Amino acid sequence: MSQVHETGTATRAPSGPSRDLKLAQLTKEYATFTAVKALDLVVPQGKFFALLGPSGCGKTTTLRMVAGLETPTSGTIHLGDTEITYDKPYKRPVNTVFQNYALFPHLNIAKNVAFGLERRGIKDHKKQVADMLELVELTSQAHKKPTQMSGGQQQRVALARALINQPEVLLLDEPLGALDLKLRRGMQLELKRIQTEVGLTFVHVTHDQEEAMTMADTIAVMNQGVIEQMGAPNELYENPRTTFVANFLGQSNLIAGEIEGRDGDLVKVRVQGAVASIPADRAHSESGKGWLGIRPEKVLIAEAGQPIDAPGDVITGGYVTDVSFVGVSTQYMVKMPWGQELMVFEQNTGARRMLPVGTKVDISWRPEFAFLLDASQDAKAGIEED
Template structure:
């Protein structure tokens, strides 16, 4: 007899929800659990990203939604219909893969028309022309895939999937084969197309910049579960675990001891210096934690200089490494307790570029810091891997 999983608070009633609802979705291969008890609502018409390192379960989740992998347990409900065990072709879902999977012998027009012709639809030519205009390939209609660039081929693959008007479009590392500059322009292009067609896009990627650029909501996955989910800015500014803090960008994590908790402020002792953290950014329950601060939120100044960040000033730093990157300079600064902190300083010209060996002070505003539980591994998520998972 099948058991109905208890739905956590905040989740919709799957049967009446118009988006995609995953409930207690689990996939294991023998004793290895790729996805564990995943509960997730993807709102209709949203751009949703599953982000995580190799082996975190994001691609397995996508394949279960596509019908290419059968769940070990749990359910997949799309627009009120249970599709957990439906065949791939029975689902209102299309997938765009990294390798495009275009038909090399057909021209662009016929690649895009393929699905409609198979279903014997009328007005195929008009629909195909409209779709090619949407992806800005109207003038390339009679070329073969091999005559197009990688970015153009990716847009053909998008057009071919979108013309079927799927309830959900799945994007599996779609930009992985493109070079950096083209990838960035395609990120903006795919987001524009999603807004224009208004369909639900679920994008799987290991690239945190890609997820944050394109998605309305990002779910950070790790070891088969979701670590944290929310708007990109919310995840970046207020991470709730060391994994999220390190995987989304970079973070300085410094040991501290909680001294006092007020309604809106937590005071933490940090190697002899008291620092303040906003209470809604303090996610440590005990009396010890990791004080987190993003490198670009740290100000660097001359020894004894009054820096514009009232509340947290840390003297006694020595510059150990300098990397000039054009728009910014990245420093490593060794603190009196032996730890090296990262500082990213904008090259506005207002502050001189420091040299290795210079004595400096660091400072940051309390509202930019966060506090994470001391039981978590400070290096979790720092080693990003680029393969699928």
């Protein structure tokens, strides 16, 4: 908060009652399809919130409704107690960092950054602009035109141009999508740093799960107009509730099983002849068929007959069909006796040699790392879309 300059800003809410962003039953229908279906969402004040989903899932539409660039078909948007659902975009204390930056090509960097302040009648903005350019490390570029700058620099200008207005909510629409991978990594950390410094509410729309997990305090995974699951990044990753989340956020092995029922804090599942025990809080189905899910890096692998350092069940009879060496780890595909190929990621600790294709192997995992999903869902949901 120390970075926020209090001079002459009207939009900044007084400290006091919470100024959370609340979406209630928000719906956007177009002639041929529904982009957003009765969305309920609370973005806590001062948090870095990510809206994650594949393209066409409705996340950008949601963002544009918050910005005022689209009018909702029904539902409401509140900032604290103030309803802003139908406010004109230029009357909302909300600013956006657009996907392609949308910098004004006829204005130099300093004037781009000062644009919002000038429109609100703040004439004496020299210091604010200078401070903002310093924050995004572009002080020396103030008099250049946007077209003379690199993608990363333009991105930072777009950020500065929005941030200088000290909006209550900053919306970021795929802000890093146009950058190359290396630059994107750098900007992710940069964005997180700035958000921490200014302490504003950030709503970040992205289809890149890694980006969302790196930066966000809370992620909402969106699919086909609804939020599938919302929570802290590690919580979503470790304990996905749907096959879509399991697949879209990282990778998962989903193995078909029969749920035998609950036993205390555990749910028992029969999987390919063996019985697995899943902690009840990780079991999102308690009867019938289910998908037993396990992350590839949680699966341990050893040559057939060799001991595996795990207390869980050992499944034997697999063999390696593919090996990819990716530096920090080795990724194996293991064909199981029932025909399914499972992914296994092993850290390259150096404790054992790499297993060549064709090696007969046993695999195992700790039951508390597994999760259980309802088998009515498509096991491949969320795989192709990224």
